[in-house]
Amino acid sequence: MSEDLNTFYLIIGAGIVGLSIGNYLSRITKEKVIIIDKEETLGAHASGRNSGVLHAGFYYTPSTLKAKLTKEGNQKLRKYCQERGLKINECGKVLVCKSEKDLRILEELKNRAIMNKVKVHIIDEKQLKQIEPYAKTYEKALYSPTTAVIDPKEILNSIAKDAQKSGVILIMKAKFVNLKNNVAFTSIGKINYKFLINCAGLYADHIAQKMGIGNNYKILPFKGIYFSIKEKKSQLVKSNIYPIPDLSLPFLGVHITKSINGKLYVGPTAIPALGRENYHLFNNINKEILEILRYNLWFFLKNEHNYRRFTFNEIKKYCKHILYKEVSHLVNEISYEDITNSLKVGIRAQLIDIKKKKLIMDFLIKRGENSIHILNAVSPAFTCSIPFAKYVVETFIV
Known part of the structure; x- marks a missing residue:
C-alpha cells in the first residue's frame, strides 16, 4: 500500500x-x-x-x-x-449426571438459572428419555430448552x-x-x-x-480437539448432551453436539496448548513455549482450580479409549468404533492473572x-x- x-x-x-x-x-x-x-x-x-x-x-x-x-x-x-x-x-440441551456429587452441582446450576432468569427444568430419567432417548443419567438431568x-x-x-x-x-x-x-x-x-x-x-x-x-495478564492457550461420531449413529442424538461441569473451571467438559448439518461431534478437550496457534501436534510452536510451560507449571504446583487433576484428565483424552469412556457416561448405543478422528480443532484464548496466578473466569x-x-x-x-x-x-x- x-x-x-x-x-x-x-x-x-x-x-x-x-x-x-x-x-x-x-x-x-x-x-x-x-x-x-x-x-x-x-x-x-x-x-x-x-x-x-x-x-x-x-x-x-x-x-x-x-x-x-x-x-x-x-x-x-x-x-x-x-x-x-x-x-x-x-x-x-440436556446436562446429565454420573453420580450423587453431580446432583448437588445440578441444584447449583438450577439456582444460577433462577437468578439469571433463564428457563431450565430438572427432569427425571423417564422425562430425559422423552427428550433424548439414548442419553444416560444418574437419577436426574437438567434440560435447557433455549439452547x-x-x-x-x-x-x-x-x-x-x-x-x-x-x-x-x-x-x-x-x-x-x-x-x-x-x-x-x-x-x-x-x-x-x-x-x-x-x-x-x-x-x-x-x-x-x-x-x-x-x-x-497473559493469554494461556488451551487446545480443543473434537472427534466425530459415524453418520449411521447420528440419529441417536437429537440435540446436545453435556456432562455436569466442574464449576471451578471455565470449561464445560467433553460433550456431544449435533452440528447444524446434522453431524455429531464429541469434544472439545481443553488440553494445554504449546502455542497460540498450535492446532496440530507440533506446528506453530515458537520460543513462547517456555513461557507457556512455565505458567502451566505454576498452576500445576499451586493446584488452583484443581489444575493437577484437570491437566491429567485432559491430556489422557488424546487417547480415544479415554475419550470413549467420557462418551459412554453421556449416551447409550455408541461404541468405541463409532468414534472417529476429526479435523475440527480450536484454541481457547484463556486469560490468566500472572500476579495472582488465577484463571480469569x-x-x-x-x-x-x-x-x-x-x-x-x-x-x-x-x-x-x-x-x-x-x-x-x-x-x-x-
Whole structure:
C-alpha cells in the first residue's frame, strides 16, 4: 500500500467480537471505522472453530458479565438468524449426571438459572428419555430448552456484510505489527487512527501491553480437539448432551453436539496448548513455549482450580479409549468404533492473572488512552456478541 490509511476507529481482529463492535459503531456514529485481520478469511480462529452452540446462560455466577449478557445474547442472535434466514437448530440441551456429587452441582446450576432468569427444568430419567432417548443419567438431568445450534462462519460472514453495508471498511490479510503515537504499523502499511479497539483474541494481551495496558495478564492457550461420531449413529442424538461441569473451571467438559448439518461431534478437550496457534501436534510452536510451560507449571504446583487433576484428565483424552469412556457416561448405543478422528480443532484464548496466578473466569475489558482492549472474551462470547458489543461501545467508547 503506497499511501497511509486514516480512520477514527481502528479495530484489530475480525472475529465475532471485532465484527459486532464494528457493526454496532457504524450504526450509532458517522465516524470512519476500519477493521483489520491478519487472516485471509473470516473465522480462521476461535470464532469459526467453536461448537456452534448458542448458550442459554445458566452456567454463570449471577454477578458476572457472562451472566448478564448470555440470555440476551441468545435471544438477539436467535432473532438475527431468523430475520436473515440463517441456519439455526432450536434443539435445546440436556446436562446429565454420573453420580450423587453431580446432583448437588445440578441444584447449583438450577439456582444460577433462577437468578439469571433463564428457563431450565430438572427432569427425571423417564422425562430425559422423552427428550433424548439414548442419553444416560444418574437419577436426574437438567434440560435447557433455549439452547440452540448455529453455523458460526455463516453468522460471521453475515455480520461482516451488515457492517460493510453500513460503511465499515474490512481489510483482510492485514497483520498488526506495532504502533506509536496513534499510528498502527501493519503488513499493508501505516494506519492513522483516533481510537483503537483491540479485539485480537489470541494476541490481545500482546497488543494491550504495547500500550502499557494489562501487564499482569497473559493469554494461556488451551487446545480443543473434537472427534466425530459415524453418520449411521447420528440419529441417536437429537440435540446436545453435556456432562455436569466442574464449576471451578471455565470449561464445560467433553460433550456431544449435533452440528447444524446434522453431524455429531464429541469434544472439545481443553488440553494445554504449546502455542497460540498450535492446532496440530507440533506446528506453530515458537520460543513462547517456555513461557507457556512455565505458567502451566505454576498452576500445576499451586493446584488452583484443581489444575493437577484437570491437566491429567485432559491430556489422557488424546487417547480415544479415554475419550470413549467420557462418551459412554453421556449416551447409550455408541461404541468405541463409532468414534472417529476429526479435523475440527480450536484454541481457547484463556486469560490468566500472572500476579495472582488465577484463571480469569469472566469477560475482561481494559481502557487505555485512546484505546480499549478486550482481553478475555472466551465462551460464551459468541452467544453474547450482540449485547456485548453494545455494552463495550456504550461503556468504554462513546
